[in-house]
Amino acid sequence: MAPANEPLPGTSDLWEPEVTDWVLLEQAARDVFGRYGYGELRTPIFERTDVFVRSIGDDTEVVQKEMYTFEDRGGRSLTLRPEGTAGAMRAIACHGLADGEQLRVFYMGPMFRGERPAAGRRRQFHQVGVEAVGGLEPYQDAEAIAMLVHYLEAIGVSGGRVRLNSRGLPEDRAAVSAAMRQHFAPRAQDMCPDCQRRLDSNVWRILDCKNAACQAAVEGAPKMVDLLGDESRGFFAAVCRGLDQLGVAYELAPRLVRGLDYYVHTVFEVVHSGLGAQDALAGGGRYRIGLPGVKRPLDGVGFAAGMERLLMARESLGLKAAGRPGADVFIVALGDEAIPAGLGLAQALRRTDLGLRVLAGLGGRSLKAQMRAAHREGARWALILGDNELAAGTIVCKTMATSQQETIRRDDLVDWLRQAAAAPAAAASTP
Secondary structure (H helix, E strand, C coil): CCCCCCCCCCCCCCCCCHHHHHHHHHHHHHHHHHHCCCEECCCCCEEEHHHHHHHHCCCCHHHHHHCCEEECCCCCEEEECCCCHHHHHHHHHHHCCCCCCCEEEEEEEEEECCCCCECCECCEEEEEEEEEECCCCHHHHHHHHHHHHHHHHHCCCCCCEEEEEECCCHHHHHHHHHHHHHHHHHHHHHCCHHHHHHHHHCHHHHHHCCCHHHHHHHCCCCCHHHHCCHHHHHHHHHHHHHHHHHCCCCEECCCCCCCCCCEEEEEEEEECHHHCCCCEEEEEEEEEECCCCCCCCEEEEEEEEEHHHHHHHHHHCCCCCCCCCCCCEEEEEECCCHHHHHHHHHHHHHCCCCCCCEEECCCCCCHHHHHHHHHHCCCCEEEEEEHHHHHHCEEEEEECCCCEEEEEEHHHHHHHHHHHHHCCCCCCCCC
16 A cells, blocks of 8 residues: 555656646747637636536546546535536636637646546646637638647647548438448447447447457448538538648548547547557547537637646657756855845845846855755855855855856846856866
8 A cells, every 4th residue: 555645546746847847838838829819718626517527428438437526515516627628618608708709718737537547647637728619610620730739849749640530510420320330230249348338329439449359340430521411521621721721731530539529520639659559649629519508509629638648748759857957056154144144145136137046055054065055956156155255245156067266246246147147058067
């Protein structure tokens, strides 16, 4: 049994320097999505259960097996959010959307699913995603896919492949479902129990099953686009034209359906070889979602990416924070008067426009002990301030990489640090 002070299975504590990589993902999202006119939305981490059941579909793996659902003191059924779209759509419906109006939002944060922990998949995981709600234009789908590619490039993830398909309109589904059942019925005995049940309840879900026997049965299944009506095929052709115009490379994936039932028209995903066998990095599509208390369904297009999996892809490309971020300046304070003066100097340096990360020795330790601490923190400069320097209005500035030091007037310190910061970095020295 794991010690009581360890995080629960499927969760983790995040420390620097790993947090630095997370911040990069978040900052890139705000930068890239903002360029396309998206604003940040933050929703609660739990909602009424029917928000997810009605949006995602009660025949999905997420709803049937993976949601963390509980009852509050008032007897309401609540669920920790397993994905971001349903909550975002609930928020947009609450906010209100006039006819012809479009809203573009992005979100990021923790999601919760009770699935078996695996590489890049956790019970508390994190997603970054976007929703463009209120438009029905195929070129909006193409732009969303191009924005996803732009974001991946911004975080340094190259080598991803865009896979594209269409689920068509709801009125297309009877013909597609009939063709699918005709294909899968003779193969049902070899499929998993869930897919045997789905043959009658939701045959489309068979295409998304990860069971090896079911995947073998999927081979040779009808291509959905060939079974769609003229309107759906025309919409899909326009999405492809838009991607060509935007310079986004893609490949057709005629049996891609994605895992949630709210999708119509476009579905897509980006896969990456750095993730291993489960290679999906991000995905999404166009959807039509009905929500409790909302008379008409909401149409939109969006995508989400698992942030843990984005970090895995970055790591596979050699992109990972190298070590704990160190201090720029370590103030070595020696003497009863120098210690509080060093505290004040540290604060003054933090407030300059240099953006310095400043630590100060505040415990009255020896010069040797404080210099060792400066080395451990990776400080670029040690500023030595004793009672003698304090009385003379000077400070000893030591460049840690070269062990060179000089005594300067304290009034000249900011200018000295500005010049030192602009100089080429020297190789680090040994403690």
